[in-house]
Amino acid sequence: MVYIVVGISSTIALSRAKEVLHCTTFFASYFACLMSSASLYHLVYHSTATTPFNEADLTAILGQARNWNEAHDLTGILLYSQGDIIQVLEGTQEEIQYIFGRISQDQRHFQVVKLSDGPIRERNFSQWSMGFRVVNAHDFAQLRGYTNPESDTYLATYSENENVSLHSLLSTFITEEEVRF
Structure with a gap:
């Protein structure tokens, strides 16, 4: 199953996304990059x-x-x-x-x-x-x-x-x- 998460705009949302998706290190790095570009x-x-x-x-x-x-x-x-x-x-x-x-x-x-x-x-x-x-x-x-x-x-x-x-x-x-x- 593939999940696409769009519009993560807060640290809380990122943290929840990691829990829901059981992110690997790659996904965690990817979402952290998205967070920094949308600061x-x-x-x-x-x-x-x-x-x-x-x-x-x-x-x-x-x-x-x-x-x-x-x-x-x-x-x-x-x-x-x-x-x-x-x-x-x-x-x-x-x-x-x-x-x-x-x-x-x-x-x-x-x-x-x-x-x-x-x-x-x-x-x-x-x-x-x-x-x-x-x-x-x-x-x-x-x-x-x-x-x-x-x-x-x-x-x-x-x-x-x-x-x-x-x-x-x-x-x-x-x-x-x-x-x-």
């Missing part, structure tokens, strides 16, 4: 909106991001305030580089500057969230994936992880009246 990666960038986004623009961006990210196993956060954008993306390096290439060409913003990128041990944002100031907060609170950036728990999960300087940058972006880079 987590992050990218953080800052950009400036070509024109200020309104409520409808932000709703459209939220919908597009949620659909794309779910289909490509990407997580992260997008912060918007007075024309400034900071986004953190998490996923495989291949997916992150592809989407960042698309983001860099998006005409809705300019001066796209990569602030940080590299491997990460775990996701800091397990669900896609999007933060921005809104006119009608109640309506946006009903949208899946929206988190109010002024909420005390907005960055709570992220602050428990090790990248303190990035957390500080994101916290400043949320709390400052206007942030310019």
